[in-house]
Each structure stands twice: as structure tokens, then as C-alpha cells.
Amino acid sequence: MLEVRDISKAFxxxxxxxxxxxxVKQGEIVGLIGPNGAGKTTLFxxxxxxxxxxxxxxxxxxxxxxxLAPHRICAAGMVRTFQITQPFAGISxxxxxxxxAYFRTADRHLAAREAETVAAMxxxxxxxxxxxxxxTVAGRKRLELARALATGPRLxxxxxxxxxxxxxxxxEIVGVIKDIRAAGVTILLIEHVMQAVTxxxxxxxxxxxxxxxxxxxxxAIAENxxxxxxxxxxxxxxxxxx
Amino acid sequence: xxxxxxxxxxxxxxxxVYPLLVxxxxxxxxxxxxxxxxxxxxxxxxxxxxxxxSFGHVVFFxxxxxxxxxxxxxxxxxPWLAWPAATAMGGFVGWMIAVLSFRAGxxxxxxxxxxxxxxxxxxxxxxSVPFTKGGLGMLIKADQRPINFQFKDPIWxxxxxxxxxxxxxxxxxxxxxxxxxxxxVAIRENEDAARALGxxxxxxxxxxxxxxxxxCAAGGTFYAQKYLYIDPxxxxxxxxxxxxxxxxxxxxxxxxxxxxIGSFTLMGINEATRWLASVVPALKNVQPLSLIVYxxxxxxxxxxxxxxxxxxxxxxxxxx
Numbered sequence: 001m002l003e004v005r006d007i008s009k010a011f012x013x014x015x016x017x018x019x020x021x022x023x024v025k026q027g028e029i030v031g032l033i034g035p036n037g038a039g040k041t042t043l044f045x046x047x048x049x050x051x052x053x054x055x056x057x058x059x060x061x062x063x064x065x066x067x068l069a070p071h072r073i074c075a076a077g078m079v080r081t082f083q084i085t086q087p088f089a090g091i092s093x094x095x096x097x098x099x100x101a102y103f104r105t106a107d108r109h110l111a112a113r114e115a116e117t118v119a120a121m122x123x124x125x126x127x128x129x130x131x132x133x134x135x136t137v138a139g140r141k142r143l144e145l146a147r148a149l150a151t152g153p154r155l156x157x158x159x160x161x162x163x164x165x166x167x168x169x170x171x172e173i174v175g176v177i178k179d180i181r182a183a184g185v186t187i188l189l190i191e192h193v194m195q196a197v198t199x200x201x202x203x204x205x206x207x208x209x210x211x212x213x214x215x216x217x218x219x220a221i222a223e224n225x226x227x228x229x230x231x232x233x234x235x236x237x238x239x240x241x242x
Numbered sequence: 243x244x245x246x247x248x249x250x251x252x253x254x255x256x257x258x259v260y261p262l263l264v265x266x267x268x269x270x271x272x273x274x275x276x277x278x279x280x281x282x283x284x285x286x287x288x289x290x291x292x293x294x295x296s297f298g299h300v301v302f303f304x305x306x307x308x309x310x311x312x313x314x315x316x317x318x319x320x321p322w323l324a325w326p327a328a329t330a331m332g333g334f335v336g337w338m339i340a341v342l343s344f345r346a347g348x349x350x351x352x353x354x355x356x357x358x359x360x361x362x363x364x365x366x367x368x369x370s371v372p373f374t375k376g377g378l379g380m381l382i383k384a385d386q387r388p389i390n391f392q393f394k395d396p397i398w399x400x401x402x403x404x405x406x407x408x409x410x411x412x413x414x415x416x417x418x419x420x421x422x423x424x425x426x427v428a429i430r431e432n433e434d435a436a437r438a439l440g441x442x443x444x445x446x447x448x449x450x451x452x453x454x455x456x457x458c459a460a461g462g463t464f465y466a467q468k469y470l471y472i473d474p475x476x477x478x479x480x481x482x483x484x485x486x487x488x489x490x491x492x493x494x495x496x497x498x499x500x501x502x503i504g505s506f507t508l509m510g511i512n513e514a515t516r517w518l519a520s521v522v523p524a525l526k527n528v529q530p531l532s533l534i535v536y537x538x539x540x541x542x543x544x545x546x547x548x549x550x551x552x553x554x555x556x557x558x559x560x561x562x
Contacts, residue, residue: 075440088431
């Protein structure tokens with residue numbers, strides 16, 4: 001469904017992403033992990049059209065979408081969320097989600113109904129009239145999810161929807177993400193919360209210093225010495241095994 | 243009928259009856275209130291709803307005033323025909339400024355400054371090119387017949403201003419209920435999030451500036467027909483830009499009735515201070531007193547009432 005090939009993106013002298021490739025197949029939940037500053041968000045932004053890559057290609061459903069504007073990529077059926085939540089602060093949750101829903105219909109009533117459906121799906125139906133700015137962190141994360149979902153994507157790019165949540169909230173949102181997948185949406189997620197990655201993702205990619213260093217099941221990744229060292233420093237794998 | 247609808251109906255009825263009951267001097271003031279609300283609304287649609295703050299909205303006003311006046315005086319058009327042409331020209335200038343600035347990626351205060359620059363360039367051009375008659379300005383021959391868009395009885399120009407104001411309120415009302423309007427608000431609140439949700443931010447911003455420019459230009463023609471004279475500093479002077487921005491901010495930017503309420507308020511202050519200056523000898527030399535009061539008011543509103551006077555009435559999620 002999504003084929004990312006040899007994407008590179010540099011900011012000034014800093015190579016944020018360096019020949020990274022990944023694949024997502026229809027119906028999967030794929031994780032993208034890596035230490036802070038590994039380039040995960042940059043890779044996401046590049047896939048979703050927010051940055052133009054210096055090199056490499058992105059194909060969605062077999063069609064090249066490299067460097068297209070975000071609204072065109074959204075039209076193709078792929079939407080991203082933001083790690084640092086970006087609610088429309090001055091308007092209500094309902095109106096926030098409606099902005100997403102308007103992507104599929106120009107009709108106000110249909111958009112409002114769609115917003116309510118999506119809100120129920122992410123467990124926000126009791127907060128529809130609250131202002132975007134008045135939400136808790138967990139609420140904002142859900143709102144990111146809901147707005148993106150309301151555009152009717154086939155592939156969702158979720159950027160750390162669990163960061164800053166407490167364990168109960170994480171369990172809840174993991175359930176929400178499972179429901180979304182069950183509804184037929186393919187998901188690629190960046191996540192630091194390993195418990196969530198393990199329980200959600202079938203496959204995991206590991207990015208370190210802009211390069212893709214490993215790919216496999218969550219269990220295999222946790223054993224991979226290169227991955228362990230990426231997180232804990234050189235030599236750590238040997239120490240742990242001893 | 244809801245309370246809000248009832249209030250609107252009552253307000254409209256009062257506005258319709260008002261000029262029949264008061265002397266011409268007050269009819270004229272009423273006309274100015276609605277006219278200023280109209281051009282204020284043109285600013286509000288771009289600056290308030292879509293968050294594209296402009297410091298140079300007068301560029302559209304002047305474009306409208308000059309286009310219809312030139313067509314009329316130099317080419318002999320009927321002003322009623324020149325009016326839509328002027329409106330279209332204002333839309334074109336809005337489109338052009340939007341394409342140029344937004345292609346260059348200007349946002350926020352940079353965009354505001356570039357509009358100011360455009361207005362100044364237009365003023366200087368109007369001062370120097372031959373077809374505007376330069377600094378002499380242009381005079382429209384007085385011939386007070388309705389066919390000439392000139393009226394003997396000020397009541398007709400009052401009703402026309404009221405009609406313009408109504409149209410602008412309906413446009414703003416429509417924005418609060420349409421997809422286009424929702425997208426504008428999304429762009430105002432967070433441009434990146436709007437882009438992620440499939441909004442073609444560039445296209446929407448160009449659209450709203452075209453609409454806003456066209457409306458404001460229609461106001462320019464109206465003004466020229468009312469006073470029958472324009473020159474570069476009337477048509478492209480910075481004070482008109484400030485006026486449009488001020489009525490919207492005072493009344494409540496991004497609200498349907500903000501510009502109208504702001505226009506009422508400022509006109510009230512204007513008249514009250516003029517009266518005060520005439521009766522209190524100590525204030526006689528403080529000219530114009532109204533500007534000082536405007537200034538204080540703007541500071542208070544920006545600091546205490548970011549939603550303007552409308553913020554006092556508004557319930558629901560939009561309250562800050």
C-alpha cells in the first residue's frame with residue numbers, strides 16, 4: 001500500500017533522514033520506533049508531503065506521490081497526525097472534527113453527523129462542545145486522531161499519539177486504534193511506548209540517526225543487538241546478555 | 243423563531259423606520275454606520291474569519307472608487323454599470339495580492355505589512371499616473387438622479403448602505419455555516435493542521451481575499467458616488483484601512499455582527515466626543531478627541547476582550 005524508497009532529507013548540514021525505506025501493506029499496523037532525534041517525525045512529514053525529500057520516492061497504492069502537497073496526499077487517502085498536538089484551539093471539538101469531515105462532504109449536516117460518529121469511535125462523544133484549547137493532553141491526542149479519521153483515510157500516520165498519557169489512557173487509546181484498524185484503516189505509527197507497540201504492531205521498523213537499522217516483529221526487534229545499542233549505547237547488548 | 247432571529251428582525255425594522263423619523267443629519271450618520279460596517283465586514287471576512295490580517299485593505303476600497311470613477315468620468319459609463327466592474331476589479335486586485343504574497347509564503351505580520359505596502363504603492367501610483375488625474379483627484383459631475391447613482395433625498399443612500407450592510411452580514415452568516423467558512427476558520431486557527439486535513443490552504447486564502455477585495459471595492463464605488471470626489475489620499479489613505487480593522491476588532495473579529503457593532507460604537511464615540519469638545523472649553527484644542535478614545539478603547543479590547551464587544555454576549559465554546 002505504501003512504499004517508501006531511499007528517502008533522504010537534510011536540514012542544512014544535518015541529515016535528518018538518510019536513505020530510509022519502508023513498506024506498509026493493506027490492513028497492517030506497522031510501528032516506527034527509534035531514539036529521540038532519529039528522524040522519525042521528519043520521515044513522516046516527508047511521506048505526508050510536508051517536506052519535499054532531497055532524494056527517494058514515496059508511492060501510495062502504486063502511484064508516485066513524492067513531493068505532492070499535503071491536501072493531494074490527503075485526497076489520495078493518507079492522513080497524518082501531529083506529535084505536538086495542533087488543535088483548532090478557538091473552536092469546539094465538534095467543529096474541529098467537522099473540518100476533517102468536510103473533506104468528504106460539503107453538507108454541513110452530514111459533516112456534523114460524521115463528526116459525532118467519529119467522536120464516538122475515539123470516545124469523545126461527551127466532549128463535543130468543549131473548546132479545543134480546553135482539552136487535556138489525552139483529549140488533544142484523541143482529537144488529533146478523530147480529525148484525521150474524519151477525512152476518511154485508508155492509511156493513517158500516527159505520530160506518538162500515546163506520548164504524555166497515563167497507563168489507563170494508553171490502554172484506552174490502544175483499544176481505539178485496534179477498532180480503527182478493524183474498521184479497515186491501515187496504520188503506520190511512531191511510538192515510544194513499547195508496551196503499546198508490542199501489543200499493536202505486527203511489524204516494526206527501527207530508525208537511528210536517519211537510517212533504517214532493523215525491521216521485524218516486535219519480539220525480534222527487542223532482541224536485535226543493533227537496536228539495543230541504538231537505545232542504550234555501544235556495547236550495551238553484550239552487557240545485557242552477560 | 244429563536245431569540246437571535248427575533249432580535250435581528252427587530253433591529254432591521256428599527257433600521258428601516260429610523261430615517262423616516264430623524265433629521266437628515268442623523269440619516270447621514272446612520273448611512274455612515276452601515277457603510278463602515280460594510281467595508282469593515284469585508285476586512286472581517288479575510289482578517290477575522292480567515293485570520294489573514296491586512297493593514298492595507300484600503301487598496302481594494304481605492305481600486306473600487308477609482309475604477310468606477312474613471313469608467314464614468316473618462317469613458318462615460320453609467321455608474322450602475324461601472325459598479326460591478328469596480329467590484330470585479332477589486333476582486334482581481336485581491337486575487338493578485340493573495341497569489342503574490344501567499345506564493346511567497348508570507349504569513350501573519352509579514353502578510354499584514356505587505357498589504358500596507360501595496361496600499362502605499364497604489365496611493366503613489368494614483369498620485370502620479372495620468373489617468374487618475376494625479377493629486378488633483380477626480381470629480382464626478384453632480385446630476386442628482388437615481389439613474390446616475392446620485393440621490394437628492396439622503397434616505398435613498400441610507401437604504402442603499404443598509405442593503406450593502408445586510409448583504410455583508412448574510413455573507414458572514416453563510417460563512418459560519420458553510421464548508422468554505424469552516425476551512426477559513428481552520429486556517430486561522432492552525433495552518434499546518436488545516437493542510438494535514440486536506441485543505442488546499444493556498445487556494446482557500448486566495449479565494450477569501452478575492453471575495454474580500456471585491457466587497458471592499460464595491461464600498462469604494464459607493465463612497466465615490468456619495469461624495470462625488472476622490473483623490474489618492476482619500477481613496478488609498480491609511481486611515482480607511484485602520485477604520486475597517488478597528489470596527490472589526492472593537493466589535494469582534496470573526497463574528498457575524500462584529501463590524502456592525504464596532505461601527506455603531508465608534509460612531510457613537512465619534513459623535514459624543516465631538517459634542518463634548520464643543521461644550522467643554524478645555525477640550526476644544528484636543529483634536530480630534532475621538533482618536534484618543536479609540537486608542538484607549540483598542541488597548542482595552544485587545545487586553546481584556548479579545549473577542550471584541552461580541553465577546554460580552556457570546557455563549558458557548560468560543561468564549562475565551
